[in-house]
Amino acid sequence: MKVVAVFSVKGGVGKTSAAVNLAWSSSREQRTVLWDLDPQGGATYLLGLTPKQKAKADIHALVKGKTDLVDVVRSTGDGALDVIPAHDSYSALDLELDATKRPERQLDKLLGSLKKHDVAVLDCPPGMSLLSDAILRAADVVVAPLVPSPLTMRSLDQVTDMVAGMKKKRPTVVGFLSMVDRRKTIHRDLAQTLPQESEHVIDVVVPASTTVERMGVERAPIATFAPRSAPTRAYGELWTGVRSALSLPRPGSGVEA
Ligand SMILES: Nc1ncnc2c1ncn2[C@@H]1O[C@H](COP(=O)(O)OP(=O)(O)OP(=O)(O)O)[C@@H](O)[C@H]1O
Ligand SMILES: [Mg+2]
Structure with missing residues (x-):
């Protein structure tokens, strides 16, 4: 199984929005499960699960x-996409990991x-915590949303430095x-220069848009209610980049991307 972690040290940068849309795109081609590791449960909510689920x-x-991860998988109602909903206890994930021999x-192991x-x-x-170490260790690809600001490079460097510090299998970083x-000038400038200047940033720009908020x-x-919108196109391109980083085949091609 291939593992994609949507990760950033920063909050509110579009991780959950990207995770849900990437999981949807992936599920058109591969049997896909989204694991909502955030006790806030944003992805669980966006995928329409009821509190009972x-x-x-x-x-x-x-x-x-005592429980296998496979036993907490739920269907989203869209046959191709499953979800492991968030649980309140995830706020203690770091402590639980800390109590094990090899937290990272x-x-x-669970996956x-x-x-x-x-x-x-x-x-x-x-x-940035024990949980981050465990996430990076499990991931084949780390997707990092980057909101343009004078500190954008720093937030990318935080992820690439963590990956570079890993001893064994290192995931590919896709910003x-x-x-x-x-x-905004800084947004236009960074959207153009970052993909050229950093090998870790792909040329995909998700615009600020009320359609994403919807x-x-x-x-x-987003593709289910605004299939022809600019953000849908951008998330589709993001999935194409991630699929290629995972060395998964393009649909219908029979060969690797
Ligand atoms: N491209 C976008 N345009 C406009 N609003 C967006 C966009 N992407 C995300 N948002 C909005 O910004 C807020 C934060 O997005 P999201 O929850 O995806 O970020 P996050 O990184 O997962 O946040 P957190 O760190 O709290 O988990 C949400 O209200 C979401 O609807
Ligand atoms: Mg989130």
């Missing part, structure tokens, strides 16, 4: 091996019970420009 098992039961290996899925997309809470407002009202991936 919440995960029953807390993180303690998962980490202790725990997510990888091992998902035999029926080809791709797992992890929606991660912001921050993209998020919430870009073309009326996901919170529609409670659905």
Whole structure:
């Protein structure tokens, strides 16, 4: 199984929006599950799950091996896309990991019970913690949303430095420009220069758009209610870049991207 982590040390940069839309695109081609690791449950909400469908098992039961991750998978109602809903106990994830012998290996281990899925997309809470180490260890590709600002490079460097510090398998970092407002000079400039200057940034610009915000009202991936919008196109291009970084085949091609 391939693992895509949507990750940033910064909050509010568009991780959850990207995770839900990437998972939807992936699910058109691969059996996909989104794991909502954020106790806020934003992705669980955006995928339309009701409180009754919440995960029953807390993180303690998962980490202790009393419950397998596969047993907390739920259908989103869209047959191709499954979700592992957030659980309140995820706010103690760091403590649970800390109580294990090899904290950084725990997510990888849990994901091992998902035999029926080809791709797992992890929606991660912001921050830098034991959980981040475990996320990066489990990931094949780390997707980092970058909101243009004078500190954009720093937020990308935080991710690439963490990856560079890893001893064994290192995930590929795929940064993209998020919430870009073309009326602002710094946004226009960075959207043009960053993909040229950094090998870790792909030429995908998700515009600042009320259509993305509408996901919170529609409670659905953007392509399902605004298929021809600019953000839908951008998230589609982002998936193409991630699929290629995962070495997954393009649909219908029979060959690797
Ligand atoms: N391209 C966009 N244009 C306009 N609004 C956006 C865009 N992307 C995300 N938003 C809005 O910004 C807010 C934060 O987005 P999102 O939840 O995806 O970020 P996040 O990085 O997951 O945040 P957190 O760190 O709190 O988990 C949400 O209200 C979302 O609707
Ligand atoms: Mg989020």
